[in-house]
Every structure is written in structure tokens, then in C-alpha cells.
Amino acid sequence: MKILLISPERERKKEEAFLFRLSFLNLPYIAAITPPSVEVNIVDEAFEKINFEEKVDLVGVTAQTPVAPRAYQIAEEFKKRGVPVVMGGVHASMLPQEALQHVDAVVVGEAEEVWPDLIEDLRRGQMRRIYAGNEFVNPSTLPLPRRELLNERFYFPLKLLETTRGCPHHCDFCGVSKFFGFRYRNRPISEIERELKTLFQKEPVMNPVFKKILSLFSKDLPYFLKRRLLYIIDSNIAGNRRFCLELLSLLKEFDLLWYGHAPISIAFDQKLLKGFAQSGCIAINIGFESFSTKNLNAMGKGFNQPSRYAEAVKRIHDQGIGIMGTFIVGLDDDDSGVFQRIIDFCIDSKLDWALTFIMAPYPGTDSFLRLEKEGRIFCKDWEKYDSLNAVYQPLRMSVEELEKGMRRAWKDVFSTSSIYRRILKRPWIHPLFYLAMNWQFHKLTRKW
Numbered sequence: 426m427k428i429l430l431i432s433p434e435r436e437r438k439k440e441e442a443f444l445f446r447l448s449f450l451n452l453p454y455i456a457a458i459t460p461p462s463v464e465v466n467i468v469d470e471a472f473e474k475i476n477f478e479e480k481v482d483l484v485g486v487t488a489q490t491p492v493a494p495r496a497y498q499i500a501e502e503f504k505k506r507g508v509p510v511v512m513g514g515v516h517a518s519m520l521p522q523e524a525l526q527h528v529d530a531v532v533v534g535e536a537e538e539v540w541p542d543l544i545e546d547l548r549r550g551q552m553r554r555i556y557a558g559n560e561f562v563n564p565s566t567l568p569l570p571r572r573e574l575l576n577e578r579f580y581f582p583l584k585l586l587e588t589t590r591g592c593p594h595h596c597d598f599c600g601v602s603k604f605f606g607f608r609y610r611n612r613p614i615s616e617i618e619r620e621l622k623t624l625f626q627k628e629p630v631m632n633p634v635f636k637k638i639l640s641l642f643s644k645d646l647p648y649f650l651k652r653r654l655l656y657i658i659d660s661n662i663a664g665n666r667r668f669c670l671e672l673l674s675l676l677k678e679f680d681l682l683w684y685g686h687a688p689i690s691i692a693f694d695q696k697l698l699k700g701f702a703q704s705g706c707i708a709i710n711i712g713f714e715s716f717s718t719k720n721l722n723a724m725g726k727g728f729n730q731p732s733r734y735a736e737a738v739k740r741i742h743d744q745g746i747g748i749m750g751t752f753i754v755g756l757d758d759d760d761s762g763v764f765q766r767i768i769d770f771c772i773d774s775k776l777d778w779a780l781t782f783i784m785a786p787y788p789g790t791d792s793f794l795r796l797e798k799e800g801r802i803f804c805k806d807w808e809k810y811d812s813l814n815a816v817y818q819p820l821r822m823s824v825e826e827l828e829k830g831m832r833r834a835w836k837d838v839f840s841t842s843s844i845y846r847r848i849l850k851r852p853w854i855h856p857l858f859y860l861a862m863n864w865q866f867h868k869l870t871r872k873w
């Protein structure tokens with residue numbers, strides 16, 4: 426039996442194409458839970474042409490909401506040729522009935538428990554329409570994802586790792602706790618160590634003399650040259666303090682640079698913060714979201730305190746850790762001054778990198794249900810659900826103001842003078858890394 430797994434890519438406007446491409450873990454995970462007797466291949470449409478004539482027994486497509494329409498087109502091409510298609514991932518899990526109009530079967534939620542049953546049913550010619558796990562997956566049973574099925578030449582040389590699933594919070598715009606549940610589940614440290622050993626050698630990055638010489642140019646250079654770079658994709662790496670501290674000690678043993686997502690509250694936990702710094706954390710991705718407590722309370726993120734944002738940034742910077750911040754605009758308490766407030770904050774607090782997104786009410790989230798009920802969603806073209814387009818009517822500004830303001834925020838945050846003030850003025854925080862990160866967005870926004 427032969428299965429083809431596809432990561433679809435929508436046609437992007439040239440000016441929206443990001444320069445660095447990250448690899449992904451979901452399809453390598455599906456490949457890893459497929460019985461060994463089955464041949465599996467992965468195609469990433471961002472780099473490879475799909476061969477619709479290929480003789481396969483099953484096609485599996487994944488999709489986040491903005492790529493769902495493309496996933497459906499691909500599915501229909503294969504179905505025309507008599508090849509059954511299954512779809513999984515966040516979008517199909519939230520809207521299985523919609524997906525079933527285009528595919529033969531949908532895996533709802535995490536796939537690990539149900540995928541082997543699907544393969545068995547397929548063998549018997551009795552594939553069901555919906556496969557839904559009854560419980561959330563126990564992460565200690567997760568296999569090692571089959572990364573070798575991806576062509577590593579396509580991607581920025583950064584390894585991806587998943588250590589937890591779920592999030593104890595419930596922000597109304599976010600699909601994570603809806604999809605993975607509120608129960609925060611971590612993998613055993615020994616399993617994470619086993620996986621890390623397949624990615625990096627557990628030894629110093631290089632000979633101390635060479636390291637010292639290279640560090641004269643940049644402290645990060647040895648790690649970039651040796652490709653000791655890790656992205657921990659968990660939505661919230663600090664959901665369980667004890668586990669997080671153990672994970673940080675493990676990362677330290679591997680002598681690498683890493684980044685991941687955490688809530689702003691970690692800034693006020695000195696022990697945790699020190700652990701982050703000592704483990705090689707180069708960046709924490711923080712969702713600031715808004716400066717309005719009204720907005721934050723409404724979205725269920727009242728634990729963010731705007732009055733302490735500047736202090737939090739300083740505390741994290743004091744440990745030598747950079748911040749990738751994200752902001753959401755178009756919320757009900759946002760007026761047209763919101764863009765300037767974000768730009769000023771980024772520059773004044775020397776935020777190392779920041780993106781401003783238009784609120785996107787992803788299907789299945791509470792924000793979608795609320796805006797739908799209020800009759801404010803005017804666009805259901807999923808391709809536009811990429812946080813760069815407005816798909817609902819904001820309350821305190823026009824759609825045009827919102828879209829223009831978002832673009833202005835990107836342009837001003839990534840302007841040369843902003844990059845100079847945030848990155849190049851001392852004190853420096855990983856200037857090589859952040860200069861590269863900011864410069865690619867500078868180039869991108871200049872094309873707008």
C-alpha cells in the first residue's frame with residue numbers, strides 16, 4: 426500500500442511570500458504512526474509539483490484555514506482519478522461537514538489514536554467518513570516524527586520540536602485549547618531527550634578556542650554555523666512550571682540556541698527566566714495582543730497587564746533574551762490610534778521583532794461564533810483568513826482603515842530607522858539574529 430501526504434500551498438502574491446520557510450511536523454507525525462508495511466511520501470507544494478497521476482492508494486491533505494480551499498482543489502483532482510482522499514488538521518477538524526463535501530474522510534482532532542484504524546478500514550475497503558479520537562492523545566506515546574521524509578534543503582536550517590500539547594488558557598480567538606484541549610500535556614523528559622539526540626549531538630557546540638574566536642564577531646555565530654538552532658512549536662512552553670524547568674535544564678545540556686512561545690507572565694518569574702537564559706533561549710514569542718484591558722478581558726486574556734508590558738520587556742531583555750511580539754488589531758475597543766500605539770511601544774521598548782495581525786475569527790473559535798451571531802462577518806473566503814485581511818466589520822474604524830493601519834504598523838516597525846533604534850543601538854541582544862529577522866520583513870514591507 427502507498428500513501429501520499431500533501432502540504433498544500435495557496436497561490437501567494439509575490440509580495441506576501443516570506444523568505445524563510447520553516448519545515449513542519451504534522452505530516453512527519455502521521456508518517457510515523459503509519460504501519461511500517463505502508464510506503465509513505467510527503468509532498469510540500471510550496472516547493473514541489475504534485476503529480477496527480479501518481480498511483481497511490483490514499484492521499485492525505487493537511488490544512489490550516491487559509492490553505493483549505495487549495496486543499497479542497499487538490500482533493501478533487503485526486504478523487505476524479507479514483508484515489509480516496511482524507512483530510513486532517515485544524516480546519517477540517519473544526520468544519521468536518523464542509524471538508525466532507527470535498528474529501529472522502531476527515532480525521533477530527535489529534536490523529537495518533539485513529540489513524541491506524543483508518544488504514545485498516547481502507548485495506549478492507551470500508552473507510553468511514555469521520556474518524557474522531559475519544560480522548561486527547563497521551564503524549565508519552567508519541568513516536569519520533571519522520572523528518573527524513575522532508576527535503577531539508579527546502580527549509581531554513583532550524584529543527585522543530587514539540588514537547589507539550591494543549592493550553593490551560595482560553596483566549597477566544599485561538600484554536601489551540603479548542604483543538605488540543607485545556608489539559609496541558611507534556612511528553613516525558615526522557616522521550617524529549619531521545620528525540621533531541623537524533624537532532625543534535627549532546628556536546629559543546631565547538632572547540633572552545635574556535636568558539637571564542639568566532640564569538641568576537643557574534644556570540645551566536647558558532648551556533649548558526651553549526652546549525653544548532655531549535656524552534657519549540659508548543660503554543661505555551663511554560664504551562665507547567667516544574668516541567669518547564671526540567672526541559673530548560675535538558676536544553677542547556679545540548680548547547681544550542683532555541684526559541685518558543687510563552688505568555689508574558691514568565692517575565693515575572695525570575696527563576697524561570699534565568700532558566701530560559703541559561704538554556705540558550707534566543708527569543709520568546711509573546712502574544713501582547715492589545716493595550717486595552719477591555720479588549721484583553723473580552724478575549725479571555727485578562728492575565729496580560731498592559732501597564733506592566735514595558736517592565737516585562739525590560740526584565741526579559743535584562744536576561745539577554747529577545748522578544749518576538751504579536752499584536753492583534755481591529756478588536757472592539759480599538760480606534761484608529763491603535764496602530765501608532767503599537768509602533769511607539771515597539772520602538773520605545775526596543776522590541777526585537779513584532780507583527781501586528783488583524784483579528785481573524787477562525788472557524789470553531791468563540792470569536793467566530795460571537796461575530797457570526799452579531800452578523801459582522803462579511804467574508805467567508807477562507808483564503809482571506811490570514812490575519813492580513815479584514816473579514817468582519819470592526820466597531821470603531823472602517824475596514825479600509827483597519828487594513829491600511831495594519832500595513833502601516835508593519836512598515837513602520839520594520840523601517841530602517843526603527844530597526845536601527847530597536848536592534849543596532851546598544852545594549853545589543855542577539856543583533857545578528859534579529860538583524861536578519863528584521864531585514865527580511867523590511868524587504869517584504871518595502872514591496873507593499
Ligand code: B12
Binds near residue numbers: 447515535540
Ligand atoms: C508552528 C505553527 C506555525 C508555523 C509553522 C507551521 C508549520 N509549517 O507547521 C508558522 C509560523 C509558519 C505558522 C503559520 C501560520 N499559522 Co500556525 N501554528 C503553529 C503551531 C504553534 C504549531 C503547529 C504544529 O505543528 N502543531 C503540532 C502538530 C502535530 O499538530 P497539528 O498540526 O494540529 O497536527 C495534528 C492533527 O491536526 C492531525 N493532522 C494534521 N494534518 C493532518 C493531515 C492528515 C491527513 C491527518 C490524517 C491528520 C492531520 O494530526 C497531527 C497529529 O495529531 C499551531 C498551534 C498548535 N499548537 O498546534 C499554530 C496554528 C496551527 N497556526 C494557526 C494560524 C492561524 C497560522 C497562520 C494563519 C497565522 C498567520 N496569520 O499567518 C499561518 C498560516 C500558515 C499557512 N500555512 O498558511 C492557527 C490555526 C487556526 C486555523 N483554523 O487554521 C493555530 C492552531 C494557532 C492558533 N492560535 O489558533 N504556524
Ligand code: SF4
Binds near residue numbers: 599600660688
Ligand atoms: S495563551 Fe496562547 S495558546 Fe493559550 S489559548 Fe491563549 S493564545 Fe492560545
